[in-house]
Amino acid sequence: MWKPDRSSKTPIYQQIADYMEHRIAFGEFPPGSTLPSERKLAAVLRVNRSTVVAAYEELRATGILVSSKGNGTIVSNLNEENSTNQTPNWKEYVEGGNFLPNQPFVRRIREELLHKKGLIDFASGQLSPDLYPQEIVRELLQKRPFHEQLGYDNPQGCAQLRETLVSFLAQHLHIQTTESSILISSGSQQSLYLILQCLLNPGDAVAIEDPSYCYSLPMFQSAGLRLFRLPTDEHGINPEEVMALYRKHKIRMLFVNPNFQNPTGSVMPLERKIRLLEIASELGIPIVEDDTFTLTAFDGHPPPTLKSIDKNNNVLYIGSLSKTATSGLRIGWLIAPQSVICRLSDARQQMDFGLSSIPQWVANHFIKEGHLDNHIQFLRKELTKKRNELMRGLTEIMGDTISYSVPQGGLTLWCRINREVDEFKWLEESTKRGVIFVPGTVYGSKKGWIRLSFARPFFHEISPGIQQLHAALEMCQ
Known part of the structure; x- marks a missing residue:
């Protein structure tokens, strides 16, 4: 990030004024947008607030900025009186759209x-x-020959990585699946996003745990879903309350994090997991199991996942390397019936034509050669x-x-x-x-x-x- 040059003969306030004018001229702050407050910009640039006040005053004097009571410091439109050309009302666009911003x-x-x-x-x-396994990843990149093609990959993800995951998940979590039932994602949140956008409709009722990491994600509201919460105790949710919630609101999908739940850290006992699967099967509703923490089990004995004991294919299973290895590779996976994987892969192809082949190549070798173990x-x-x-x-x-x-x-x-x-x-x-x-x-x-x-x-x-x-x-x- 830019910082004022304290050795320069140009006063610091003038350097800041020039810097902000440059950002405005290049469209980072278009007409009508609000600049950072004087106090906030001073903290970021590590200068006195009075220095930023002087810089803003300099820009006001040239007509670049105007002050609006209650709205802060705003970039003016110098051409609005002298030209028929108009700059889009970016504020209106930013505040619109269907995809909501994160909580303030x-x-x-x-x-x-x-x-x-x-x-x-x-x-x-x-x-x-x-x-993070920095040295291992660096060694893989330096010492392993990379022979993969650099064009668009299969939108379902690298076939070699999916095959490696089949073996890894069977060995460590007793999850039985096939490479054609796996979609490689850029992390758990992309898997969630694809599920919400492709498998549900606005107005559908879904259930989440209370409290839940899902509650902090506006993507549920962006999808137009009706969100209902299931209270948790020290053992997670009570499966019987799922039945009651279904009867009242006809929920279409359930989102749970049964092992080392985020944020409570609770683990759902095996009896509750079995009962939850029985209820889901009876009602015919899918369970989305967000499982990013099971492998961190401190005693070396991971509790069983819902997916590992699912007999009726009710569970959509989400996993990731972010919490156990490195978030920077952006590698996650979703296990689902092949028809679901095909649907989500099609949507994924429309979004980005699939992940980069390089992090998938690294992840494949990292897991296959035992480094993840x-x-x-x-x-x-x-x-x-x-x-x-x-x-x-x-x-x-x-x-x-x-x-x-x-x-x-x-x-x-x-x-x-x-x-x-x-x-x-x-x-x-x-x-x-x-x-x-x-x-x-x-x-x-x-x-x-x-x-x-x-x-x-x-x-x-x-x-x-x-x-x-x-x-x-x-x-x-």
């Missing part, structure tokens, strides 16, 4: 992580850089250490202020705050102190819950992060 609070968290360097990140549900063993040990360090810090520093159940897998801790607190004010104060987390209401829970990732921060950051988290909480009382 989710966007705020991501913006803070993007622009504020050095934050201790308890918010992101991904691994820290030291847990070894990495999972390493990952389980490291995640266990981080989980224990987070729990130790919470117990020693925050004491009875916070409570939680101990997750046996996954990347996060679901925490209850045992006092009245405004989570959003707490987050604001924590961010000022260099720590960020996700309030539980983002996932649809009641107030008083937060999700803390122990996978994303480095080990040495966890205890200092909890200290600042606690200090911020005290400031909010």
Whole structure:
């Protein structure tokens, strides 16, 4: 990102004015759009707010910017009085469309992580850089000859990777499938998006867990679906409530994350899984199983997936490398009946003609040559250490202020705050102190819950992060 040159003879405010004028001239901020607030731009550029105020005043003096009460600083249209040409009302377009933006609070968290360097990140549900298999991937790229064609690949995904996944899933998760029943995706969210867009219609009723990561995804609302929530306890959802919800709302699909559920970390017992499958079979409704965490089981014994015990082909199974290896490769998979895979592959081809062959080639060798097996063993040990360090810090520093159940897998801790607190004010104060987390209401829970990732921060950051988290909480009382 651009920064002002403090060694230049040009005043910093003038450098900022020139920089913003350049961005406006090249259409990044078209007429009618709102510029970042003075305070926000000052924080990003690491200058005093008064410097940005002076830069904006310079642009106002030339007529490039105008101030609008209640709307901030807006780019003017210098040609509107002297020309019949008109610039599109980009604000109207941006605020329109069927695909909704992320929740404002989710966007705020991501913006803070993007622009504020050095934050201790308890918010992101991904691994820290030291847990990625960087050297193995680098070695695969350097030492393995790449003979694949570089044209458009099969929209269903690389055949070799799908064949490798058939063996891997059978060996490690007891899931029996065929390569023609697998669609390679760019991750779990693309699989979800394809399901929502291709297999459901606006107005359809679907059920999700409460709380649920699905609740934080506007793609459900963008698809025009009616969303109904199934409350969870320490063992996940109660299957009998699915039957009651179906009778009341005729739900057409169920979305669950039964192993190390996000955000609660719960595992659905085998008896409930069997009963859930029986009910789904009786009602004839599909279950979408989002399974990104099962292989992280800290004891080395992954609980059974719904797909592995599905006798009637009711489960659409979603998996990914993002939580167990690397999110940067953008490799996920969806297992479904071949008719469904053909439908989704056709839609996928319309979107992007299929994934790049290079990350699929890397993923295939990474899994086939046993590197993923070894990495999972390493990952389980490291995640266990981080989980224990987070729990130790919470117990020693925050004491009875916070409570939680101990997750046996996954990347996060679901925490209850045992006092009245405004989570959003707490987050604001924590961010000022260099720590960020996700309030539980983002996932649809009641107030008083937060999700803390122990996978994303480095080990040495966890205890200092909890200290600042606690200090911020005290400031909010």
